[in-house]
Amino acid sequence: MNNALEIASLGRLVETGLIKLVGRNDQLLRRFETARWIEPTGRKSEWRVRNGTAPSLEARLSEMAPAWREDFQFLRSIERDPYDPRAIEALPALKRQKTVAGMLNRRNWNAAAGLGPKHEPQIAPTATLTRDWVLRFRPNRGLRGVFAEQEVDFHETALALTECAVPERLWLRLQGLRGSSPKLAVTCENLGAYIDLAIPDTAMAIYSPGADIEAAVALLKHLPDAQWLHFGDIDPDGLEIAESLARETGRELNLYIPSFAEEYLPGRPMETPWHKTPDSPLFRELRRTQKRIFQEVFMLDHRLGDELAAMARETKRPPTS
Known part of the structure; x- marks a missing residue:
């Protein structure tokens, strides 16, 4: 970067006769001043080429970058600034x-x-x-994806393969979804919970690993009418992930906290301290004790699947294409 900075600065001085002092070029301009190549103009942080020293500056520039004229012309042809050291580099x-x-x-x-x-x-x-992410989801019955090459029954694919895994490059060729939309779309933070989550065949589970939400967002944007829930760790990171999903999809934040979650208190020690929480007895207790609850602790509780099934039954089926 130092050579690039000097080439860019010399080029500016040779072509314009002026340069501004900024943090990154401070030592370089002091060097030029010591060599008596530049002098202050009287304006704040501005320097100019001293009379008779332009040939010395150009000689130094040509020594460092013999093809500087052609290089500067090339950079301008692709709309890059030759006075920017990053463009030189x-x-x-x-x-x-x-x-x-x-x-x-x-x-x-x-x-x-x-x-x-x-x-x-x-x-x-x-x-x-x-980015070449892979979208992983367990689709509801009747959902199909239409691609330029073919139509895929996602539910039948998942029955054979446990889940659907669609690479980003294939997803970008998606023309739309057909058949039955899910009543309920549940994003899951952790892999084990996503795979084992008991959901009815009218609902969908979507893997949204930690802060890596791009693939889940891509699918949710194709399901604007499906009710969305985020099921993750009950901790500050889990809350932040849910907020990011809501923000990126333009939805209201909708956390799924099992109704029996308080039975799993006091929880586990924290890594990230609580700063804000939703207003509920469970979150108030977790914040008071600086504890958290991992979502995996609920997976063998039969009430988890019962609650999700009840929520799906109470949700109106979105329109189908």
């Missing part, structure tokens, strides 16, 4: 970048068109970028 990747159609993992694009897989790309993608 990304130049090798940007020059190698090729037009890509179809779908591409976003980390691969970021690495090829920028500074690395964890950085924002320096140019706009030409392909549909994916």
